[in-house]
Amino acid sequence: MKKTGIIFFPAFDWSLGETHPEREERLLYTQEQIFEEGVMDLPQIKQYTPVIGDLFDVLRTQAIFPGPEEHSLEAHLVAVGCSLVLGKALMAREIDNGFALVRPPGHHSGTIVWGNRGFCTLNNEAILVNHLRANYGIKKVAIIDTDVHHGDGTQDIFYHDPNVLCISIHQDGRTLYPGTGFTDEKGGPNAWETILNIPLVPGVGDEGFLYTLENWVLPRVQEFKPDLIINSAGQDNHFTDPLASMNVSAQGYGRITELIRPDLAVLEGGYSIQGALPYVNLAILLALAGEDYSGVIEPQKIKRQVVGGEVFRSYLKNLKKQHDMTKPAWDYRKEKFLPQGNWVYREKSIFYDTEYFQEYRQEYIRECEHCGGTVLIITQNLQTYRRGVLIRIPFEACPACCQAGYDLLEFFKAKEKIVLMQNQLKNEVHFWKDSREVRSFESKN
Numbered sequence: 442m443k444k445t446g447i448i449f450f451p452a453f454d455w456s457l458g459e460t461h462p463e464r465e466e467r468l469l470y471t472q473e474q475i476f477e478e479g480v481m482d483l484p485q486i487k488q489y490t491p492v493i494g495d496l497f498d499v500l501r502t503q504a505i506f507p508g509p510e511e512h513s514l515e516a517h518l519v520a521v522g523c524s525l526v527l528g529k530a531l532m533a534r535e536i537d538n539g540f541a542l543v544r545p546p547g548h549h550s551g552t553i554v555w556g557n558r559g560f561c562t563l564n565n566e567a568i569l570v571n572h573l574r575a576n577y578g579i580k581k582v583a584i585i586d587t588d589v590h591h592g593d594g595t596q597d598i599f600y601h602d603p604n605v606l607c608i609s610i611h612q613d614g615r616t617l618y619p620g621t622g623f624t625d626e627k628g629g630p631n632a633w634e635t636i637l638n639i640p641l642v643p644g645v646g647d648e649g650f651l652y653t654l655e656n657w658v659l660p661r662v663q664e665f666k667p668d669l670i671i672n673s674a675g676q677d678n679h680f681t682d683p684l685a686s687m688n689v690s691a692q693g694y695g696r697i698t699e700l701i702r703p704d705l706a707v708l709e710g711g712y713s714i715q716g717a718l719p720y721v722n723l724a725i726l727l728a729l730a731g732e733d734y735s736g737v738i739e740p741q742k743i744k745r746q747v748v749g750g751e752v753f754r755s756y757l758k759n760l761k762k763q764h765d766m767t768k769p770a771w772d773y774r775k776e777k778f779l780p781q782g783n784w785v786y787r788e789k790s791i792f793y794d795t796e797y798f799q800e801y802r803q804e805y806i807r808e809c810e811h812c813g814g815t816v817l818i819i820t821q822n823l824q825t826y827r828r829g830v831l832i833r834i835p836f837e838a839c840p841a842c843c844q845a846g847y848d849l850l851e852f853f854k855a856k857e858k859i860v861l862m863q864n865q866l867k868n869e870v871h872f873w874k875d876s877r878e879v880r881s882f883e884s885k886n
Protein backbone atom coordinates (compact mmCIF):
# COMPACT_ATOMS: atom_id res chain seq x y z
CA MET A 442 0.00 0.00 0.00
CA LYS A 443 1.19 3.50 -0.81
CA LYS A 444 2.02 5.62 2.22
CA THR A 445 1.49 9.35 2.60
CA GLY A 446 3.48 11.26 5.22
CA ILE A 447 2.00 14.22 7.01
CA ILE A 448 3.55 16.66 9.41
CA PHE A 449 1.86 19.56 11.18
CA PHE A 450 3.54 22.64 12.47
CA PRO A 451 0.84 25.28 12.96
CA ALA A 452 3.25 27.59 14.88
CA PHE A 453 0.52 28.88 17.18
CA ASP A 454 2.93 31.28 18.85
CA TRP A 455 4.36 32.85 15.69
CA SER A 456 2.67 35.65 13.76
CA LEU A 457 3.28 38.92 12.03
CA GLY A 458 0.58 40.65 14.10
CA GLU A 459 -2.98 40.09 15.26
CA THR A 460 -4.66 41.62 12.25
CA HIS A 461 -2.17 40.18 9.77
CA PRO A 462 -3.42 37.52 7.32
CA GLU A 463 -0.48 35.32 8.36
CA ARG A 464 -1.79 34.88 11.91
CA GLU A 465 -1.47 32.34 14.72
CA GLU A 466 -4.64 30.37 14.11
CA ARG A 467 -4.09 30.01 10.35
CA LEU A 468 -3.84 26.22 10.48
CA LEU A 469 -6.15 25.63 13.41
CA TYR A 470 -9.25 24.90 11.31
CA THR A 471 -7.30 22.73 8.91
CA GLN A 472 -6.03 20.62 11.74
CA GLU A 473 -9.54 20.22 13.19
CA GLN A 474 -11.03 19.36 9.80
CA ILE A 475 -8.43 16.73 9.04
CA PHE A 476 -8.88 15.07 12.40
CA GLU A 477 -12.67 15.27 12.18
CA GLU A 478 -12.77 13.72 8.72
CA GLY A 479 -10.79 10.77 10.06
CA VAL A 480 -7.90 11.29 7.65
CA MET A 481 -5.41 10.45 10.36
CA ASP A 482 -7.06 7.02 10.76
CA LEU A 483 -6.53 6.04 7.13
CA PRO A 484 -4.07 3.13 7.08
CA GLN A 485 -1.85 4.79 4.44
CA ILE A 486 -1.31 7.98 6.48
CA LYS A 487 1.80 8.22 8.58
CA GLN A 488 2.20 11.21 10.85
CA TYR A 489 5.58 12.70 11.78
CA THR A 490 6.68 14.95 14.63
CA PRO A 491 8.19 18.40 14.04
CA VAL A 492 11.87 18.95 14.74
CA ILE A 493 14.02 22.06 14.59
CA GLY A 494 16.04 22.40 11.38
CA ASP A 495 19.79 22.69 11.22
CA LEU A 496 21.29 26.09 10.43
CA PHE A 497 23.84 24.45 8.15
CA ASP A 498 21.03 23.24 5.91
CA VAL A 499 19.77 26.80 5.67
CA LEU A 500 23.14 28.40 4.97
CA ARG A 501 23.98 25.92 2.23
CA THR A 502 21.09 27.49 0.33
CA GLN A 503 20.51 31.00 1.72
CA ALA A 504 22.90 33.67 2.96
CA ILE A 505 21.57 35.25 6.15
CA PHE A 506 23.04 38.72 6.65
CA PRO A 507 24.46 40.32 8.70
CA GLY A 508 24.40 36.93 10.45
CA PRO A 509 21.86 34.32 11.62
CA GLU A 510 22.16 35.45 15.26
CA GLU A 511 20.66 38.83 14.34
CA HIS A 512 17.33 37.34 13.25
CA SER A 513 14.70 35.47 15.21
CA LEU A 514 14.50 32.21 13.35
CA GLU A 515 12.98 29.68 15.79
CA ALA A 516 9.59 29.16 14.12
CA HIS A 517 11.15 29.31 10.66
CA LEU A 518 13.72 26.67 11.58
CA VAL A 519 10.96 24.31 12.74
CA ALA A 520 9.10 24.78 9.44
CA VAL A 521 12.37 23.94 7.68
CA GLY A 522 12.93 20.96 9.99
CA CYS A 523 9.46 19.59 9.19
CA SER A 524 10.10 19.66 5.45
CA LEU A 525 13.39 17.85 6.02
CA VAL A 526 11.71 15.18 8.17
CA LEU A 527 9.39 14.32 5.29
CA GLY A 528 12.29 14.48 2.81
CA LYS A 529 14.27 11.98 4.86
CA ALA A 530 11.21 9.71 5.23
CA LEU A 531 10.77 9.78 1.47
CA MET A 532 14.42 8.91 0.90
CA ALA A 533 14.16 6.07 3.42
CA ARG A 534 11.11 4.81 1.47
CA GLU A 535 8.93 4.99 4.58
CA ILE A 536 6.49 7.04 2.51
CA ASP A 537 5.65 7.43 -1.18
CA ASN A 538 4.69 11.07 -0.89
CA GLY A 539 4.02 13.62 1.81
CA PHE A 540 2.55 16.94 2.79
CA ALA A 541 4.22 19.36 5.22
CA LEU A 542 1.43 21.48 6.68
CA VAL A 543 3.65 24.13 8.15
CA ARG A 544 3.96 27.83 8.69
CA PRO A 545 5.65 30.26 8.42
CA PRO A 546 5.73 29.94 4.62
CA GLY A 547 8.91 30.30 2.58
CA HIS A 548 8.65 30.91 -1.16
CA HIS A 549 9.29 34.69 -1.12
CA SER A 550 12.53 34.21 0.74
CA GLY A 551 15.48 34.30 -1.68
CA THR A 552 19.22 33.77 -1.96
CA ILE A 553 19.97 36.62 0.44
CA VAL A 554 18.05 37.11 3.68
CA TRP A 555 18.15 40.55 5.28
CA GLY A 556 14.72 40.05 6.85
CA ASN A 557 11.18 38.87 6.25
CA ARG A 558 9.56 39.25 2.82
CA GLY A 559 6.01 38.36 1.91
CA PHE A 560 5.62 36.60 5.30
CA CYS A 561 8.72 34.46 4.55
CA THR A 562 12.18 34.40 6.13
CA LEU A 563 13.53 30.95 5.22
CA ASN A 564 12.70 29.06 2.04
CA ASN A 565 11.44 25.65 3.18
CA GLU A 566 11.33 24.01 -0.26
CA ALA A 567 14.69 25.30 -1.50
CA ILE A 568 16.45 24.18 1.68
CA LEU A 569 14.76 20.79 1.35
CA VAL A 570 15.78 20.41 -2.29
CA ASN A 571 19.44 21.18 -1.60
CA HIS A 572 19.46 18.91 1.45
CA LEU A 573 18.30 16.01 -0.71
CA ARG A 574 20.85 16.83 -3.42
CA ALA A 575 23.69 17.10 -0.92
CA ASN A 576 22.92 13.92 1.00
CA TYR A 577 21.07 11.48 -1.23
CA GLY A 578 22.56 11.82 -4.69
CA ILE A 579 19.40 13.44 -6.08
CA LYS A 580 20.37 15.35 -9.21
CA LYS A 581 17.39 16.95 -10.86
CA VAL A 582 14.41 18.43 -9.11
CA ALA A 583 11.31 20.17 -10.38
CA ILE A 584 9.57 22.64 -8.10
CA ILE A 585 6.03 23.49 -9.11
CA ASP A 586 4.68 26.51 -7.28
CA THR A 587 0.89 26.63 -7.26
CA ASP A 588 0.58 29.55 -4.83
CA VAL A 589 -1.29 32.53 -6.28
CA HIS A 590 1.77 34.73 -5.71
CA HIS A 591 4.91 34.40 -7.81
CA GLY A 592 7.47 32.15 -6.09
CA ASP A 593 10.12 34.82 -6.47
CA GLY A 594 12.37 33.65 -3.62
CA THR A 595 12.58 30.11 -4.96
CA GLN A 596 13.25 31.46 -8.45
CA ASP A 597 15.99 33.70 -7.07
CA ILE A 598 17.73 30.81 -5.31
CA PHE A 599 17.76 28.54 -8.36
CA TYR A 600 18.08 31.18 -11.09
CA HIS A 601 21.57 29.98 -12.05
CA ASP A 602 21.06 26.31 -11.30
CA PRO A 603 20.59 24.09 -14.37
CA ASN A 604 19.44 21.10 -12.31
CA VAL A 605 16.41 22.65 -10.68
CA LEU A 606 13.39 23.45 -12.81
CA CYS A 607 11.27 26.14 -11.13
CA ILE A 608 7.78 26.54 -12.46
CA SER A 609 5.51 29.16 -10.95
CA ILE A 610 1.87 29.55 -11.93
CA HIS A 611 0.43 32.69 -10.36
CA GLN A 612 -1.82 35.70 -10.73
CA ASP A 613 -0.18 38.26 -13.05
CA GLY A 614 2.41 40.37 -11.21
CA ARG A 615 0.87 43.58 -12.55
CA THR A 616 -2.12 42.88 -10.35
CA LEU A 617 -0.57 41.22 -7.30
CA TYR A 618 2.44 41.07 -4.94
CA PRO A 619 5.38 40.64 -5.50
CA GLY A 620 5.05 42.15 -8.98
CA THR A 621 7.40 39.74 -10.72
CA GLY A 622 7.16 36.37 -12.47
CA PHE A 623 6.85 37.29 -16.14
CA THR A 624 7.59 35.00 -19.05
CA ASP A 625 10.93 36.65 -19.84
CA GLU A 626 12.42 35.56 -16.49
CA LYS A 627 13.88 32.31 -17.79
CA GLY A 628 17.08 31.66 -15.81
CA GLY A 629 20.75 32.68 -15.93
CA PRO A 630 23.36 31.93 -18.62
CA ASN A 631 24.03 28.35 -17.43
CA ALA A 632 20.43 27.64 -16.58
CA TRP A 633 18.42 29.22 -19.38
CA GLU A 634 14.86 27.83 -19.62
CA THR A 635 14.96 26.20 -16.18
CA ILE A 636 12.78 29.00 -14.86
CA LEU A 637 9.24 28.98 -16.19
CA ASN A 638 6.75 31.63 -15.18
CA ILE A 639 3.12 31.43 -16.13
CA PRO A 640 1.31 34.60 -15.03
CA LEU A 641 -2.44 34.10 -15.28
CA VAL A 642 -5.18 36.65 -15.70
CA PRO A 643 -7.19 37.30 -12.53
CA GLY A 644 -10.37 35.25 -12.43
CA VAL A 645 -9.11 31.91 -13.70
CA GLY A 646 -10.96 28.97 -12.21
CA ASP A 647 -10.41 25.21 -12.12
CA GLU A 648 -10.83 24.69 -15.85
CA GLY A 649 -8.20 27.26 -16.89
CA PHE A 650 -5.78 26.29 -14.18
CA LEU A 651 -5.96 22.59 -15.07
CA TYR A 652 -5.70 23.42 -18.78
CA THR A 653 -2.46 25.30 -18.03
CA LEU A 654 -1.06 22.32 -16.15
CA GLU A 655 -1.95 19.81 -18.85
CA ASN A 656 -0.86 21.88 -21.81
CA TRP A 657 2.24 23.63 -20.59
CA VAL A 658 3.48 22.65 -17.12
CA LEU A 659 3.34 18.86 -17.30
CA PRO A 660 4.93 18.55 -20.77
CA ARG A 661 7.79 20.78 -19.57
CA VAL A 662 8.29 18.67 -16.43
CA GLN A 663 8.28 15.49 -18.50
CA GLU A 664 10.89 16.88 -20.83
CA PHE A 665 13.11 17.89 -17.88
CA LYS A 666 12.97 14.35 -16.37
CA PRO A 667 13.34 15.26 -12.70
CA ASP A 668 14.26 12.73 -10.03
CA LEU A 669 11.82 14.46 -7.69
CA ILE A 670 8.83 16.79 -7.90
CA ILE A 671 8.17 19.26 -5.11
CA ASN A 672 4.94 21.24 -4.91
CA SER A 673 4.95 24.66 -3.27
CA ALA A 674 1.34 24.24 -2.31
CA GLY A 675 -0.13 27.67 -1.82
CA GLN A 676 -3.89 27.76 -1.45
CA ASP A 677 -4.60 31.39 -2.09
CA ASN A 678 -5.96 30.60 -5.56
CA HIS A 679 -9.14 29.63 -3.75
CA PHE A 680 -12.16 31.76 -4.66
CA THR A 681 -12.63 32.92 -1.06
CA ASP A 682 -9.06 34.08 -0.53
CA PRO A 683 -8.93 37.68 0.74
CA LEU A 684 -5.57 38.53 -0.90
CA ALA A 685 -6.08 37.39 -4.48
CA SER A 686 -8.68 37.08 -7.23
CA MET A 687 -8.58 33.55 -8.60
CA ASN A 688 -11.46 31.12 -8.66
CA VAL A 689 -10.01 27.72 -7.89
CA SER A 690 -12.08 25.35 -5.73
CA ALA A 691 -11.05 22.78 -3.13
CA GLN A 692 -11.78 19.97 -5.58
CA GLY A 693 -9.78 21.86 -8.20
CA TYR A 694 -6.83 21.69 -5.81
CA GLY A 695 -7.41 17.96 -5.43
CA ARG A 696 -7.19 17.54 -9.21
CA ILE A 697 -4.12 19.81 -9.40
CA THR A 698 -2.39 17.53 -6.90
CA GLU A 699 -3.43 14.43 -8.86
CA LEU A 700 -1.98 15.89 -12.05
CA ILE A 701 1.28 17.16 -10.57
CA ARG A 702 1.86 13.96 -8.56
CA PRO A 703 4.33 15.63 -6.21
CA ASP A 704 6.72 13.53 -4.17
CA LEU A 705 6.44 16.18 -1.50
CA ALA A 706 4.11 19.12 -1.05
CA VAL A 707 4.95 21.97 1.31
CA LEU A 708 2.29 24.45 2.34
CA GLU A 709 2.76 28.05 1.26
CA GLY A 710 0.06 30.73 1.38
CA GLY A 711 -3.70 30.62 1.75
CA TYR A 712 -5.47 33.13 3.96
CA SER A 713 -9.11 32.17 3.86
CA ILE A 714 -8.48 30.22 7.00
CA GLN A 715 -12.02 28.98 7.67
CA GLY A 716 -13.69 29.09 4.26
CA ALA A 717 -10.95 27.48 2.19
CA LEU A 718 -7.89 26.13 3.96
CA PRO A 719 -9.52 23.21 5.79
CA TYR A 720 -11.17 22.00 2.55
CA VAL A 721 -8.25 22.63 0.22
CA ASN A 722 -5.80 20.93 2.56
CA LEU A 723 -8.17 18.01 2.95
CA ALA A 724 -8.60 17.62 -0.83
CA ILE A 725 -4.82 17.74 -1.33
CA LEU A 726 -4.22 15.15 1.37
CA LEU A 727 -6.87 12.80 0.01
CA ALA A 728 -5.47 13.16 -3.51
CA LEU A 729 -1.96 12.37 -2.25
CA ALA A 730 -3.28 9.34 -0.38
CA GLY A 731 -5.11 8.11 -3.48
CA GLU A 732 -8.53 8.61 -1.90
CA ASP A 733 -11.68 10.07 -3.39
CA TYR A 734 -11.94 13.82 -2.75
CA SER A 735 -15.21 14.42 -4.62
CA GLY A 736 -17.03 14.82 -1.31
CA VAL A 737 -14.90 17.76 -0.25
CA ILE A 738 -17.12 20.79 -0.72
CA GLU A 739 -16.48 24.19 0.82
CA PRO A 740 -19.48 25.94 2.46
CA GLN A 741 -19.44 28.96 0.12
CA LYS A 742 -20.22 29.04 -3.62
CA ILE A 743 -18.28 30.98 -6.26
CA LYS A 744 -19.94 34.32 -6.87
CA ARG A 745 -17.24 35.85 -9.03
CA GLN A 746 -16.92 35.79 -12.79
CA VAL A 747 -14.73 32.93 -13.96
CA VAL A 748 -12.40 33.42 -16.92
CA GLY A 749 -12.37 30.17 -18.87
CA GLY A 750 -13.19 28.63 -22.22
CA GLU A 751 -11.84 30.05 -25.48
CA VAL A 752 -11.02 33.42 -23.86
CA PHE A 753 -8.59 31.75 -21.52
CA ARG A 754 -7.15 29.33 -24.07
CA SER A 755 -6.25 32.13 -26.45
CA TYR A 756 -4.76 34.15 -23.56
CA LEU A 757 -2.51 31.21 -22.75
CA LYS A 758 -1.58 30.63 -26.36
CA ASN A 759 -0.40 34.24 -26.68
CA LEU A 760 1.47 34.03 -23.42
CA LYS A 761 3.33 30.94 -24.60
CA LYS A 762 4.21 32.70 -27.85
CA GLN A 763 5.64 35.62 -25.84
CA HIS A 764 7.58 33.17 -23.68
CA ASP A 765 9.05 31.30 -26.65
CA MET A 766 10.12 34.53 -28.34
CA THR A 767 12.29 35.69 -25.42
CA LYS A 768 15.94 35.13 -26.23
CA PRO A 769 18.86 35.59 -23.82
CA ALA A 770 20.64 38.96 -23.67
CA TRP A 771 23.59 38.84 -21.30
CA ASP A 772 25.46 41.80 -19.88
CA TYR A 773 29.13 40.75 -19.64
CA ARG A 774 31.43 42.56 -17.22
CA LYS A 775 35.16 42.63 -16.61
CA GLU A 776 36.05 43.77 -13.08
CA LYS A 777 39.49 43.56 -11.58
CA PHE A 778 38.34 41.13 -8.90
CA LEU A 779 36.80 38.65 -11.33
CA PRO A 780 38.83 35.48 -12.00
CA GLN A 781 39.34 34.01 -15.47
CA GLY A 782 36.25 33.37 -17.56
CA ASN A 783 33.24 35.21 -18.92
CA TRP A 784 31.14 36.79 -16.21
CA VAL A 785 27.54 37.83 -16.71
CA TYR A 786 26.30 40.71 -14.59
CA ARG A 787 22.88 41.67 -13.32
CA GLU A 788 21.52 44.12 -10.78
CA LYS A 789 18.48 43.73 -8.61
CA SER A 790 16.48 45.73 -6.13
CA ILE A 791 14.44 43.70 -3.72
CA PHE A 792 11.74 45.15 -1.49
CA TYR A 793 11.21 43.69 1.98
CA ASP A 794 7.55 44.49 2.48
CA THR A 795 7.33 43.29 6.09
CA GLU A 796 9.91 45.74 7.40
CA TYR A 797 9.82 48.29 4.55
CA PHE A 798 13.35 48.41 3.28
CA GLN A 799 15.18 47.78 0.06
CA GLU A 800 18.05 45.48 -0.78
CA TYR A 801 20.36 46.45 -3.62
CA ARG A 802 22.22 43.63 -5.23
CA GLN A 803 24.96 43.09 -7.79
CA GLU A 804 25.26 39.59 -9.13
CA TYR A 805 28.06 38.02 -11.19
CA ILE A 806 27.83 34.56 -12.65
CA ARG A 807 30.64 32.67 -14.37
CA GLU A 808 29.47 31.37 -17.71
CA CYS A 809 30.32 27.68 -17.90
CA GLU A 810 29.56 24.75 -20.18
CA HIS A 811 30.57 22.19 -17.59
CA CYS A 812 28.67 23.17 -14.47
CA GLY A 813 26.20 25.60 -12.92
CA GLY A 814 28.95 28.25 -12.60
CA THR A 815 30.27 30.14 -9.61
CA VAL A 816 28.06 32.95 -8.35
CA LEU A 817 29.19 36.14 -6.65
CA ILE A 818 26.65 38.42 -5.02
CA ILE A 819 27.42 41.77 -3.45
CA THR A 820 24.41 42.93 -1.49
CA GLN A 821 23.52 45.95 0.57
CA ASN A 822 20.68 46.62 2.98
CA LEU A 823 19.69 50.17 2.08
CA GLN A 824 18.21 50.82 5.52
CA THR A 825 21.29 49.98 7.59
CA TYR A 826 23.82 50.35 4.76
CA ARG A 827 25.39 47.08 5.82
CA ARG A 828 26.89 45.02 3.06
CA GLY A 829 27.45 41.34 2.57
CA VAL A 830 29.17 39.17 0.00
CA LEU A 831 28.07 35.69 -1.01
CA ILE A 832 30.29 33.35 -3.01
CA ARG A 833 28.67 30.13 -4.17
CA ILE A 834 30.52 27.17 -5.63
CA PRO A 835 27.68 25.11 -7.10
CA PHE A 836 26.86 21.41 -6.81
CA GLU A 837 29.01 19.46 -9.29
CA ALA A 838 31.25 22.51 -9.89
CA CYS A 839 33.99 22.05 -12.49
CA PRO A 840 37.64 22.66 -11.39
CA ALA A 841 37.80 26.11 -13.04
CA CYS A 842 34.61 27.33 -11.33
CA CYS A 843 35.81 25.87 -8.05
CA GLN A 844 39.10 27.77 -8.34
CA ALA A 845 37.22 30.94 -9.28
CA GLY A 846 35.27 30.62 -6.02
CA TYR A 847 38.44 30.33 -3.93
CA ASP A 848 40.04 33.26 -5.77
CA LEU A 849 36.99 35.42 -5.05
CA LEU A 850 37.10 34.41 -1.39
CA GLU A 851 40.76 35.45 -1.12
CA PHE A 852 39.95 38.84 -2.61
CA PHE A 853 36.77 39.61 -0.67
CA LYS A 854 37.59 38.28 2.77
CA ALA A 855 40.43 40.77 3.05
CA LYS A 856 38.31 43.64 1.80
CA GLU A 857 34.74 43.15 3.00
CA LYS A 858 33.30 42.95 6.52
CA ILE A 859 30.89 40.05 5.90
CA VAL A 860 31.57 37.20 3.50
CA LEU A 861 29.72 33.90 3.22
CA MET A 862 31.02 31.02 1.14
CA GLN A 863 28.52 28.33 0.12
CA ASN A 864 30.59 25.46 -1.13
CA GLN A 865 27.85 23.16 -2.34
CA LEU A 866 30.37 20.89 -4.06
CA LYS A 867 32.21 20.11 -0.83
CA ASN A 868 29.09 20.49 1.30
CA GLU A 869 30.62 23.22 3.45
CA VAL A 870 29.65 26.71 4.55
CA HIS A 871 32.10 29.31 5.85
CA PHE A 872 31.33 32.68 7.41
CA TRP A 873 33.93 35.46 7.53
CA LYS A 874 33.61 38.68 9.50
CA ASP A 875 36.29 41.38 9.54
CA SER A 876 38.68 39.03 7.72
CA ARG A 877 38.28 36.32 10.35
CA GLU A 878 36.44 33.06 9.92
CA VAL A 879 33.73 33.12 12.59
CA ARG A 880 31.72 30.03 11.74
CA SER A 881 32.17 27.01 9.61
CA PHE A 882 29.87 24.08 8.96
CA GLU A 883 30.56 20.76 7.34
CA SER A 884 28.33 17.86 6.49
CA LYS A 885 27.66 15.52 9.37
CA ASN A 886 26.74 12.67 7.05
Ligand SMILES: [Zn+2]
Nearest residue numbers: 588590677710
Ligand atom coordinates in the same frame (compact mmCIF):
# COMPACT_ATOMS: atom_id res chain seq x y z
ZN1 LIG B 1 0.62 33.31 -1.67
Ligand SMILES: [Zn+2]
Nearest residue numbers: 809812839842
Ligand atom coordinates in the same frame (compact mmCIF):
# COMPACT_ATOMS: atom_id res chain seq x y z
ZN1 LIG C 1 32.16 25.39 -14.28
